[in-house]
Amino acid sequence: MPIDELYSMVSNNYERYTEFKKNVLEKCKEELKNKTDISFRYEEIKTGRKVTSIKFYITSNKDTCKSEIAATLAKPKPKPQQNIDHIKRIKEIIKEEITDQEAQSILISANGDINIIKEKYRCAQRAAKITNMVGWLIDAIKRDYQPPISKAKVGKFNDYAQREYDFDKLEKKLLGWEQMNVI
Template sequence: MDKNYIVKKSNYFIMNSSYDLSLEEQKLILTLASMVQPEDEGFKPYKFKIADFIELLGVKNQAKYTETPKITKELMKKVFEIEEDDTIIQIAWLSSAIYKKGTGMVELEFSPKLKPYMMQLNTLFTQYKLANILLMKSKYSPRIYEILKCNEFKKQGYIEIVLGDLRKLLKAENIYPLYGDFKRRVLLPVQKELKKLSDISFDLEEIKTGRTITDLRFIIKANKTKNKALNEACNTIEGKCTIKEEKHSTELISMVKSIFKEELNGLQAKSILDTAKGDISIIKEKYAIVSQMKDVVSVVGTVIDAIKRDYQAPKGKAKVGVFNSYDQRPFDPSLEAKLLGWDKSEDDEVGEEYNQGIINV
């Protein structure tokens, strides 16, 4: 059992299932999910030491050791729902939990009904390191983290959620009915935890219908510093690929992010990688050139342009000059959107939101 184990779920499962689990129950489920292997054809009983699980959570109070059977017993009772078109599927998380006295071991097995959402996933799934959620204190943090993580690659860089739908996903329809209380007790603590502990963070914009806040816009950002998962290399995967190809792709995206001093989201890193046809050395070379320029408005857009037009560093010892000392087009405010392919269709456009300021709550 390792905090660097990978949790993998289908995006559909994340965005269409409603459940209410305690923080301990969520961490147990996600730890168990991280033990599922890509080559597994079906769920099998997964054994682990209770002491290892307690240590993984960073819990020093050994009283938690005796509480694990209570946690699994409650989990066995909890049924949640997944909506598929006109069908509602009711599923229990676990099919069995077995303890052998005197061994300190527990054997858990997922319900087989969960297989389509957690195993042999080739398209539209999200994966992340277990370390991202282990130290969280709010029961809502892991759930919101997953919702944002599976939307990290959206071309517009944000996700809008109807407030009522978010409450439903969190099973918090009747929790803090006043939005001000919901924001203060749920959203703001989650925002702080994600920024401190995970590989992503978010800014929040409130959308009103009349005078009432009805929708929330989460602007998702890469959290490159000040978190406990600096080596995160797992993101939402769209499109079919083999496990080997998938692993290679996420590793390359992580490498691109590590080159830049600026924070990049997954889409930006992937766009740069695609432009360079996967050649990390070219990305390093062009970033080194761009990083010495003055008055660069868009680093991402300029690096992409530098790769496409093969910018060359000045010869000799001369210091790199201003932006316009290079043979290149004048900066266009929509340059980065065009280079990233965001102007291909109405649905893909960044829109004015991309160029406007972001409210950081």
Template sequence: MRGNNLVTKANNLIETPLKLGVVEMRIVIVLISTISPHDDEFKPYRFKISEFAKMIGVKNKNIHQQIKDYTYSLMSQPFYLHDNLQVTWLASAEYFPGEGVVEVEFSPKLRPYLLQLKEKFTTYRLIDIIKLKSAYAMRIYELLKQYERIGSRTFTVQRLKELLGIEDQYPVYADFKKRVLVKAQQEINKHTDISFSFEEMKTGRKITEIKFLLSSKSADAKASVLSDPDKPAGARHHTSSRLRQQLKEEFGLQAKAIDQVLSQYDKHYIAENLDVVRADAKRGRIKDIPAYTMSALKTDYRKKRSGLEEEHIASQQAKQVESDLLESYIHELSQQVRDYITNLSAEHIQQELDGLKYSVRTLGIAIVDDEVTDPFSESGSYFIQYIQKKYFKDYTFERYCEQKADTDARLIDEE
């Protein structure tokens, strides 16, 4: 186990409410960090108990019994991954006292959330979370790390409490702020590769939302591809900004060369050739990485494929592009509706609320006035749907794609 191991989790697993202590959280992320990106199935993962205990911060004399207690807890506390799936983290934990070894296996139902992830996942270094001393800080780090490139993330106070597993605790906001938010901020800003500040937003006199403002610590954020050869670049989600950063920081290209590469080649083509460069670097075949990288991209060092394989890959890439566009459209639409509602006056909200109640009068749906501006409540969800259908029905996916194509074309012309 090394601190520079990577932890990769599906975003919907990160978005799952969890009630875990700090040591249990550490056990989970250490185990995840041992998974190889090439694994198709979970394997039994073996650890020296003494090394394992040191990694997760168990220091008392009877470490064997403590580790047993923690693994038992992870097997006996199911959680919901979605409404119809209850699952535990571990399927088994077997101890070998004569060898000082523990062997653990993940629950098979976790496979889609931890193995062979191609999209909608988040990756961070083990070293950036293992030093955190509270489970709240660890969970907030994961939730914010997802939005690192966006730079901000907003939660209702209630939703954040649910995700942290403390929805029934800290009824006084000042206590929640002091014991959870500020404590997590101090730890994350000190020990991890990101830092954050936060703004409090009110509904009336009550603080109902927290907006986190994120920034990367550039010196720490340079996780080199070449220093982690087992993580295939082609398996990651690539955008132009991420590829630009990779080509500069990880493969040593200058700005002019990067501009040339990004304008000349498709991002999937670039990512797959970077995999080849990485593999050859691992074998010690490269003396000048920037020159070799440019040669790989110019010549195409990828394994030649048959026409059928190329058609299949092109089809998969087209599906991925459409999936990415749809996800961006949903996010953009949701943000526009949310901004629209936020800017409504109290009088206008009441008018829209009356309209919503009238529209569902025959459906037996109860609307709670105080919950209308909470998107995570049932009434809030109905209100959002009502506003979306009333004012944003013309903002279709097709229209979004047309606007994006026009914007992209304009940006290319400006360059």
């Protein structure tokens, strides 16, 4: 993540990166580790001597939150054999290399409806530059992306009969040879 983007997320009251690192990054790192079920570490990416971006590595920290209760309702899991068949089907539909877990995520977001996955994948094929197909598909299913409505073609600019030209006669006119013969 670029440093400028991080600064825009947090009120930029820090003149130097070292202050930002000490007061924001390190404090967040400790609080997340102690109070949540995730933790992170980061790597500073430099251009020359200046830190220009930060790469975050987020990991699970299950030791601190053993007594946490899930806030969502658990959905009934499909039968194992049916689930495996659906995952294979999804991998056949999507023409890119995806893992079983990614296919499972897509299946869960579509509530097991293969037709929705097919429809949203068709939308993805028409979309420009998708870098993360799995994430895009899950978002498309959740937000119900619709394919673009094409405009009806009223008329064509070049919808006319082509003129016929006598190219030898045109060449003589352009070069002025026709006027020479008259004299």
